[in-house]
Amino acid sequence: MTDGDRPPDDRTMETVGVYPSITEASIVRGRLDQAGIRSWMQEELTAGQLFQVGTALGGVKLQVADSDLQRARELIANEPSKETTGAAWTCPRCGSDVDAGFEICWSCQAMRVDQPD
Structure with a gap:
């Protein structure tokens, strides 16, 4: 992660979703980015290195700024279901x-x- 990719302040970040893999988190992150919402992944290195137990460790957390939380939730809720x-x-x-x-x-x-x- 480069300095430009670091969240501005951890206290202002909210988890908008938890995903079983980096791939799934990245797909949602791309959709948020297209909508102009910056997001950050937490635990992606652990989940990537230990992919076979990633969900047992809590998965990959996708976080957005507090001010973008509601809009991000709406965007994710309106995506087609992948159940x-x-x-x-x-x-x-x-x-x-x-x-x-x-x-x-x-x-x-x-x-x-x-x-x-």
Whole structure:
């Protein structure tokens, strides 16, 4: 993080969301940036280095200035939902059980193949 990326004052920052990965936090951060809302990620290094347990450590926190909090919440609330659909699945290549919401097998990196019920 460069000095230009540092929040102006930690006391004026509010967490607008907590995300399981740097990727998801970065997507939301990009949307906020497009709307002219500066944001900062907290715990991104820990979550990135320990990605397999990142959510257990609290995830990546996305913070905005206190003065932008309401507008940021509205922007995030108006985004299309990304709720997990479907259920856990079994990898067709290696047989590993994979949690719902993941499209790639954690064990062999095979892509999910939707199978008829």
